[in-house]
Amino acid sequence: MNPDYQNFNKQFIERTGRSLSFAVQLADFSSFKIGGKADLFFEATSINELVEALRVARSNSIPHYVVGGGFNLLFDDLGFRGLIIKNSVEGVDMSGGDRITVKTGTSLKDMLGFCARKSLAGFEFLAGIPGTVGGAVYGNAGAFGESIGSYLIEAMILNKNEKKVRINREKFQFGYRDSILKKTRDTLLEVVFELRQGQAKIIQAGMENNIRVRENKHPPATVACAGSYFKNPFPPGEKKVAAAVLLDGIGAKRLKCGKAAVSEIHANFLINEGKASSKDVLQLAKKLKKQVKDRFGIILQEEVIYLPAESPKP
Numbered sequence: 522m523n524p525d526y527q528n529f530n531k532q533f534i535e536r537t538g539r540s541l542s543f544a545v546q547l548a549d550f551s552s553f554k555i556g557g558k559a560d561l562f563f564e565a566t567s568i569n570e571l572v573e574a575l576r577v578a579r580s581n582s583i584p585h586y587v588v589g590g591g592f593n594l595l596f597d598d599l600g601f602r603g604l605i606i607k608n609s610v611e612g613v614d615m616s617g618g619d620r621i622t623v624k625t626g627t628s629l630k631d632m633l634g635f636c637a638r639k640s641l642a643g644f645e646f647l648a649g650i651p652g653t654v655g656g657a658v659y660g661n662a663g664a665f666g667e668s669i670g671s672y673l674i675e676a677m678i679l680n681k682n683e684k685k686v687r688i689n690r691e692k693f694q695f696g697y698r699d700s701i702l703k704k705t706r707d708t709l710l711e712v713v714f715e716l717r718q719g720q721a722k723i724i725q726a727g728m729e730n731n732i733r734v735r736e737n738k739h740p741p742a743t744v745a746c747a748g749s750y751f752k753n754p755f756p757p758g759e760k761k762v763a764a765a766v767l768l769d770g771i772g773a774k775r776l777k778c779g780k781a782a783v784s785e786i787h788a789n790f791l792i793n794e795g796k797a798s799s800k801d802v803l804q805l806a807k808k809l810k811k812q813v814k815d816r817f818g819i820i821l822q823e824e825v826i827y828l829p830a831e832s833p834k835p
């Protein structure tokens with residue numbers, strides 16, 4: 522093992538009370554089922570552990586990256602030279618009126634279960650989207666024309682100066698699958714959402730209906746993928762276009778690279794047919810982007826986030 526890592530682990534134990542794991546296969550933490558070994562890996566189960574892990578990594582200049590459920594990520598075949606921190610800090614509480622406070626490692630599914638039990642309406646559109654609250658706010662996840670950022674009141678983050686600060690919705694600059702976190706790389710610790718009173722049965726039925734609609738459009742949950750690979754583009758002066766329509770227009774469903782293929786059910790889902798590498802997926806995406814640009818003059822942007830093995834020092 523790299524001797525620097527041994528020294529780092531000593532400090533890590535002093536600060537968090539827990540040891541790091543070494544050479545952890547990232548494919549096990551991504552719905553794409555792709556990714557080599559991370560040098561270092563830590564699963565944080567409290568806000569204190571998450572904060573201390575980030576602080577000690579920064580003070581030692583160890584490259585690090587926070588992941589939630591890994592449902593929107595493509596890891597590198599070469600893994601990650603540094604520390605992957607999995608956020609498993611969970612919990613949802615009422616926080617006055619129709620507001621809830623949610624720790625960011627909570628799954629969307631668990632948060633929605635809490636909302637249904639407390640008769641809180643609003644989040645039905647999120648039903649069936651996999652992942653954590655942190656990942657969802659980072660990318661302003663959504664469906665059926667709604668997105669999570671519209672419900673956010675404020676959040677507690679750990680900023681680059683290692684300070685815990687509270688920020689309100691305006692600071693997030695939410696856009697379509699976008700938030701300021703994509704630029705700042707601050708870590709979300711806790712979020713406050715405002716919902717509205719509803720009837721538990723109607724809320725539950727709304728969630729179940731949305732799950733059914735999704736099941737009819739998407740590949741089954743057993744298929745290894747990371748959801749829609751490309752964002753839906755807004756060509757200048759035109760309305761948003763579905764990336765899947767453009768991809769169907771180039772006959773994408775017949776295309777493959779190695780073991781990465783386009784789903785036959787949804788042209789914007791790239792799937793791992795077995796032993797696909799990150800290279801296979803990146804090559805397939807490049808091929809699709811080129812053909813869409815040549816045919817329609819539109820440049821598709823990736824929604825799925827690729828994490829290269831070598832990241833710049835923090």
Ligand SMILES: Cc1cc2nc3c(=O)[nH]c(=O)nc-3n(C[C@H](O)[C@H](O)[C@H](O)COP(=O)(O)OP(=O)(O)OC[C@H]3O[C@@H](n4cnc5c(N)ncnc54)[C@H](O)[C@@H]3O)c2cc1C
Pocket residue numbers: 552586587588589590591592593594608625626649650651652653654655656657658659660661662663664702706707708709710739746747748749826
């Ligand atoms: C079958 C399928 C269907 C999907 N359908 C949809 C859909 O309808 N709509 C949609 O929007 N998405 C969809 N997705 C994508 C995915 O579910 C969402 O993007 C989800 O919000 C990702 O959450 P995650 O916890 O898995 O994030 P991860 O994939 O683990 O991480 C994504 C990004 O968020 C960052 N991040 C995670 N936690 C934090 C944190 N606490 N603080 C700061 N940054 C953080 C990570 O660093 C990374 O850059 C789908 C995915 C799949 C596999």
